[in-house]
Amino acid sequence: MPAPEVRIGLDVGGTNTDAVALDSNDVLLAKAKVTTTADVTGGIRAALASVLADLGPERSRVTHVMLGTTHATNAILERRGLDRVVLIRIGGPATHAIRPLFAWPQDLREAVSAGELIVEGGSEFDGREIMPLDLETVRRFLGGLGAGVDGVAIASVFAPVSAEHELRVGELVRAQLGDSVNVSLSHEIGTVGLLERENATVLNAALVGVARTVAGALAAALEEHGLRPQTFFAQNDGTLMALDFVLHHPVLTIGSGPANSIRGAAYLTGAGDAIVADVGGTSTDIGVLANGFPRESTTPAEIGGVRTNFRMPDLVAIALGGGSVVHDRDGVVAVGPDSVGHRLTERALVFGGDVATLTDAACAAGRARVGDPTIVAAQRATFEPALEAADAILADAIDRVKLVRGAQPLVVVGGGSVLVPDELPGVSEVQRPEHFDVANAIGAAIASVSGQVDRIFHPGSGGRQAAIDEACDEARRQAERAGASPGQTEIVEVEEIPLAYLTNPASRIRVKAVGPLGAF
Amino acid sequence: MRLDSGNLPDLARGCAVLGTGGGGDPEIGLLMSLQAVEEHGPVAVVDLDELPDDGLVMPCGGLGAPTVSIEKFGNGAEGSRLREYVERLWGKPVVALMSSEIGGSNGLVPVAWAAGLGLPVVDADGMGRAFPEMQQAAMEIAGVSPNPAVMTDERGNTLVIETVGGRWIERVMRAVAVEFGARASSSEYQMTVAQARTATVRGTVSLAVRIGELIRTASDDPVGQLVTQLRGYRLIDGKVVDVERRTTGGFARGRATIEGVGGDAGRSLELEIQNENLVARSSDRVVASVPDLITVIDAHAATTVTTERLRYGQRVSVIAFPCDPIWRTPRGVDLAGPRAFGYDFDYVPVEELRAGT
Numbered sequence: 080m081p082a083p084e085v086r087i088g089l090d091v092g093g094t095n096t097d098a099v100a101l102d103s104n105d106v107l108l109a110k111a112k113v114t115t116t117a118d119v120t121g122g123i124r125a126a127l128a129s130v131l132a133d134l135g136p137e138r139s140r141v142t143h144v145m146l147g148t149t150h151a152t153n154a155i156l157e158r159r160g161l162d163r164v165v166l167i168r169i170g171g172p173a174t175h176a177i178r179p180l181f182a183w184p185q186d187l188r189e190a191v192s193a194g195e196l197i198v199e200g201g202s203e204f205d206g207r208e209i210m211p212l213d214l215e216t217v218r219r220f221l222g223g224l225g226a227g228v229d230g231v232a233i234a235s236v237f238a239p240v241s242a243e244h245e246l247r248v249g250e251l252v253r254a255q256l257g258d259s260v261n262v263s264l265s266h267e268i269g270t271v272g273l274l275e276r277e278n279a280t281v282l283n284a285a286l287v288g289v290a291r292t293v294a295g296a297l298a299a300a301l302e303e304h305g306l307r308p309q310t311f312f313a314q315n316d317g318t319l320m321a322l323d324f325v326l327h328h329p330v331l332t333i334g335s336g337p338a339n340s341i342r343g344a345a346y347l348t349g350a351g352d353a354i355v356a357d358v359g360g361t362s363t364d365i366g367v368l369a370n371g372f373p374r375e376s377t378t379p380a381e382i383g384g385v386r387t388n389f390r391m392p393d394l395v396a397i398a399l400g401g402g403s404v405v406h407d408r409d410g411v412v413a414v415g416p417d418s419v420g421h422r423l424t425e426r427a428l429v430f431g432g433d434v435a436t437l438t439d440a441a442c443a444a445g446r447a448r449v450g451d452p453t454i455v456a457a458q459r460a461t462f463e464p465a466l467e468a469a470d471a472i473l474a475d476a477i478d479r480v481k482l483v484r485g486a487q488p489l490v491v492v493g494g495g496s497v498l499v500p501d502e503l504p505g506v507s508e509v510q511r512p513e514h515f516d517v518a519n520a521i522g523a524a525i526a527s528v529s530g531q532v533d534r535i536f537h538p539g540s541g542g543r544q545a546a547i548d549e550a551c552d553e554a555r556r557q558a559e560r561a562g563a564s565p566g567q568t569e570i571v572e573v574e575e576i577p578l579a580y581l582t583n584p585a586s587r588i589r590v591k592a593v594g595p596l597g598a599f
Numbered sequence: 600m601r602l603d604s605g606n607l608p609d610l611a612r613g614c615a616v617l618g619t620g621g622g623g624d625p626e627i628g629l630l631m632s633l634q635a636v637e638e639h640g641p642v643a644v645v646d647l648d649e650l651p652d653d654g655l656v657m658p659c660g661g662l663g664a665p666t667v668s669i670e671k672f673g674n675g676a677e678g679s680r681l682r683e684y685v686e687r688l689w690g691k692p693v694v695a696l697m698s699s700e701i702g703g704s705n706g707l708v709p710v711a712w713a714a715g716l717g718l719p720v721v722d723a724d725g726m727g728r729a730f731p732e733m734q735q736a737a738m739e740i741a742g743v744s745p746n747p748a749v750m751t752d753e754r755g756n757t758l759v760i761e762t763v764g765g766r767w768i769e770r771v772m773r774a775v776a777v778e779f780g781a782r783a784s785s786s787e788y789q790m791t792v793a794q795a796r797t798a799t800v801r802g803t804v805s806l807a808v809r810i811g812e813l814i815r816t817a818s819d820d821p822v823g824q825l826v827t828q829l830r831g832y833r834l835i836d837g838k839v840v841d842v843e844r845r846t847t848g849g850f851a852r853g854r855a856t857i858e859g860v861g862g863d864a865g866r867s868l869e870l871e872i873q874n875e876n877l878v879a880r881s882s883d884r885v886v887a888s889v890p891d892l893i894t895v896i897d898a899h900a901a902t903t904v905t906t907e908r909l910r911y912g913q914r915v916s917v918i919a920f921p922c923d924p925i926w927r928t929p930r931g932v933d934l935a936g937p938r939a940f941g942y943d944f945d946y947v948p949v950e951e952l953r954a955g956t
Contacts, residue, residue, distance in 0.1 A: 173753040173780075176675035176711065177630045203780035204667050210754065237670050272669045274630070378908070479912045484840060535666075587666070 084140040087130060087308075088524025089123060090339055090517075091115055091148040094360065094421055096122035097520035098130040100141070105346070105525060109133035110517045119150055120296040124303075131304050141306050143596065145523040146297060147313035147335040154289045155282060155333075155383040158186055162229035162261070163193040164284040167217060167252075168277060169200040169235035169244045173209050179277060184384040191285045193228045196220045200244045201236030204585060205537055209236060212244045214251060221255045230284035231256070234265035234277035239534035242266040261287040261327075268330060268389060270533040271587060275379055275388035282385065283330035290329035294322055311562065311596075315391050317342040317373045317522065318529035318593060321562030333382060334391045336519060341366045341373040341392060343522030344490040347512030353488045354477055354506070357518070358495035360402040361418040365395045365476050368490070370571055372593075395476045401495035402427070405435040405465040412464035414472070429454050437498055440465040447497040466500075474504045481505070492518035528596060530557025530568070533589045547573060547588060554592035563594030600805055602710055602720075603641035607632050612814050613807025614706030615903035616825070619892050621875035622703015622729030623665045624905070627672050632707045635675070635714035642710050643719040644804050645695060650721070652793040654694030657685050658725050658738070659712065660705035662772060663782035668704065674753040677784035678712025684749040684757060685789055694792065695721045699736065699785075701803045702729025702875075708784075720804060725788065727800030727923040728892050730935055731874050732769045737923070738788035740930045741798030748772065748787035752779040800923040814901050821901040822916040831920025832953050834879055834886060835859050835868040836898065839913045855895075855909050857917060868917055870895070872906045877940055879919060887919035888942070890926035890935040891949040894918050919949050 085108065090097045092115060100109040111129035116122040123146070131138045154160050166179050179195040180188050198220075200212035231252045235245045245264045252262050263284040269276030290312075297310060312325040315334030325332065337357065344355040345368050357364045367374040376393035379386045398416035402423045406413045419426040419434055426432035428439040429450030440462035441447035443455040455462070477489065486507035491499045492515040501509050514521065532554045536546035555568045572591040602610060611629040614622070636642060647656075659681055661668065682693050696713045698706050701724035713720045725736040734745070745768045748760040758775060762768045768787060776783040790798060810828065817824050826833050837857040844853035852873050859866040868886070871878040876893040879886050887893050895904040898914035925931055927948060933939065936946040 170671070172674045172676075172755075173671045174673070176673040177627070177634055181634055182630060201671075204664070204670070205780075207780070209671070209780065271666060273672070274627075274669075377910075478838075479914070481912050483911060 084142050085134070085137060086143040086145065086524045087127070087141055088520040088522070089126060089144065089146045090336060090519040090523050091119055091122060091146075091150070092336055092519065093149065096126045097517045098126035099517050099520040099524055100130050100134055101521070101524050107514055107521070108137065110514065110520070112517065119148065119153065120293070120300070123297065124300045127300055127304070138304065138306070141308050143311065144297070144301065144308045145311045145313060145319060145526060147339045147519065147523040148293060148332060149336060150289055150293045151286050151329055151332045152382070154286060155187070158190040160289050160292070161190050161285040162288045163227055164191050164230045164232050164281050165194045165224065165228050166192065166196070166232045166234070166277065166281050167220070167248055168195070168197045169212065169233065169248060170273065171197045171199040171210065171213070173201060173236055174273065177274065180281065182386065183278070187383055187385065191281060194224065202238070202241040202244065204237055204240060204535055206241045212247060214247065217248055217251055218255065221252065228256070228260060230261040230263065230287055232263045232265070232277070232280040232284040234273065234280050236273055237535070238264070238266035238276070239271050263327070267328065270388055271535065272379070272388045275386050278385045279330055279387040279389050282382065282387065283328060286329035287326060290326050290332075294326065313339050313523045313526060315389070316375065316529060316531070316591070317392070317526060319526045319562065319596070321528070324561045331389065334380070337364050337366055337392045337394055338373045339522030339526070340364070340492055340519040341368050341522065342526055343518030343520070344368065344492045344512065345371055346521060346525045347492070347514060347518060348490050348510045350488060350490060350510070353490050353510075354480060355490045355492065356473070356477070356496070356499060357493040358491060358498055359400045359493050360423055360495060361398070361400045361420045363397050363399050363473070363476070363495070365397070365480050366392050367480050372571060393480070395480045397472055397476045399437070399469055399472050401436065401438045401498060403437040403469070405437060405440055405462065412468060414465050414469045424450075437465065437469055440469070441498050446500065469498065470500055470503065473499065477503065478505050491515065527593050528558055528561050528563035529591055529593045530554045530559070530561055530563070531589070531591045532557065534587070535585055536588050537585050543575075543586070546586070547575065547590070550588045550590040551592065554590040558592045558594050562596060564596060568592045568594030600644040600808070601641040602632070602644060603636050604633055606808050606812070607636065607707070607710070609808050609811030609815060610710070610804070611707060612811030612902070613809070614701060614703055615905070616810050616894050617706070617727070617803070617807055617892065618702035618729045618903065618905070619875045619894050620872065620904070620906040621731070622700060622705060623668060625704050625707055627668055628704040628707030628711070631672065631675070631711040632714065635711035639714040639717065642713045644722050645719045646722050647792055647796045647799070647801065650694055650792040652791065654792040655685070655689055655691055656695055656697050656721060656790055656792055656795045657682060657693045657786050658697045658699045658788050659709050659784065659786040660699040661708050661782065661784050662733070663776045667781040671753070671780060671782050673782070673784065675711065675715060677751050677753065678709070679716055680751045680755065680757060681749050681784060681786045682716060684759065685786055688747050688749070688759065689789065693718065695719045697721045697795070697799065698724040698804070699787070700724060700726045700729055701800075701807060702726065705729075706807060721795065722804045723795065723799040723801040724803045725799060727803050727926075728890075729875055732766070733772060733787065734766055734768050735935045736788060737800050737925045738790065738798045739934060740925055740928060741794070743788050743790045743794060743798050745787040748785060750775055750783050750785040752783050800925065817901070822896050822918065825896070826918055826920070829918070829920035831918050832887070832949060834881070834917040834919050835866060836861055836863050836916045837868065839909060839911055839915060842909050842911060853906065857915060860914070870917065873940055874906065876906065878937065878942060879917065885944060885947070886952050887949045888937050888946060889940060890922040890931060890946070892920050892922060921949055
């Protein structure tokens, strides 16, 4: 099996678009950082062009391109370019008390929804049918749909226990509406919690067009350079999806940025378990690297005002960055939350500006050396309380993301990482890897492919272990479908949560399998 | 008072505080009641003194597994079926609905049903908090019969249940709920308005709304204001440093340790959990216990932290406040005191425990 030769990782963030090129030994060959453009694709083209120019003749060896992008998030936040979606909830009569999309912001609902239906059907927690599936009503509803429906989202009660009704309705939709309409099934998108899973499924169906556009633009940009590599998209658990998979699961790209920087930090330091701080100009995201992957949040994630329940990296975000403004309020020094942001290089004192920032404080103390540090050299004592305040905020946030007692290593990445001191309470060691400024693009480039199962199992005659084995096999198959090399997947996470208030034992089992990229 | 889209979110916040960490996620109940008042108009909250003595009050709510109610949250017509059966069995109309349990999701579900039925809810409930079992109700203490209990599911399966009392109501209904798919709706302990005036915990709906409003509007120190409002005690301001969980006998049990920060540095508090927060200990000494209320509040968001969301690193305040006097009667302590949950110590009211410190 030939190893990939040169891989390009691209990460589109709110401020910058980063690109890196790595060889088959993961040695960094080139890197680029450009400003993210309003249309997003412009930044991708510029970053790609820069890296390819640096590669020179080596560029013909590019076999893989991995993209982490904020396209999907932006489309939802701006209600732009979204597909029109019909939602079929299979959950009558058990779920009429809260109708579909009830808690959605009005404008987002109007931009996305082309109709909603609740039909009888769905599963109980133990796999029995709530009611027989009413396909006839679905057939009539589909027959009455006008033009202008791009996608159909299907969500069934307890689909994570039994997806049968979703699959049957999916088949009917394809047979009746044809292949031009995309179909999203909730059991492939989210976990237990009907409303959140349904919301995520509708958002997924609404993003298929956006994913096609981005994939097309990336392919066209590569084509301009005569390249036809295999392309992958980064997802929010720090792993990759193959192109055909992302076209069916575009919502999973949301949150890939922080996941990439955590994975990049892991790769750059070789750490398996650590705290990772991505320090930017305005804010700092602190996450946890557990067993080589970002720890996932257990609380519902809100996207564009809509509650969803798919996996997102568990982060503590604080308003602290290189551009944070240092205030002196009657002798009491405070830092932020306001920031000069991307205008640091014109506004900060060390760059000849007139705003005292955290970067100036770091320069005065000798932690950072940017601009002209002599401008602030005499103000060391004045800035000392500002750094103390910033360090305290940081130490507090680090403590909040920890799940266990004891000191852990801290990996700092991102443009503002010089602000972080070498010693912090609760931190055993501060690691500052080389190429920390493009950690997220590196995270995309080195990522592997995953599959995940999260549903309720009823231990049968085989007992608990048989149920866990079944979940593991299913997670491996999912990883292979997403592009992992067959036979090389490994199980990286198993979690079993027994359900309360039940007399018959049942457990929610979460399993994740990860494997290296398959050969082509 | 009327409940509408303006104050229902406050009610939900208050129900979470009175849920003492359990009672199910009020979010589902909130969405149900918001939809119901949007479709049918606001729900009047009436004091029991405003209703006729012989009027029939219908306590009601949902039972089952919280994990199931986030998938299969119900049809909305359960309330009207319960009312139909209750009226047929009693041979007279229901004048108002009442939450069997104000704590958690069940503080809101009857509001959604009442909107659909055009009935008021009374400013009272059956517990003044959340408890895991049906018979842990003020009505049981006051000698109101749970019969005839009516139980229904979203399909329309309906049972009328007569039990000999005590724990039988809990045992039978829990078993039927599992057959229904681990979620059911029920009414039990129906009574006249005259009985309800002394057999319920009164004023709890308006109290929950006030708590929610206070949390939403407090500009600084919402916890301090909450403690004043509830005539309670701030047990500790601290950080969760250990959470240990296990599931036995269908109940989620566990223990959490909170280490003091700021003015409480050097102290620590241990919480014992069985679906709800049951006992708080400091240096092996009990500082609060059931049936008094113990609630964990997130120091950043001022929201209630439910027992399943407790985790290492959270900054929290733990508060305790006195239960309704009915729980401090010998019968009340028997039903819901520490010994009812398997602890080997006697109940002492939180005020007396705090007076000793």
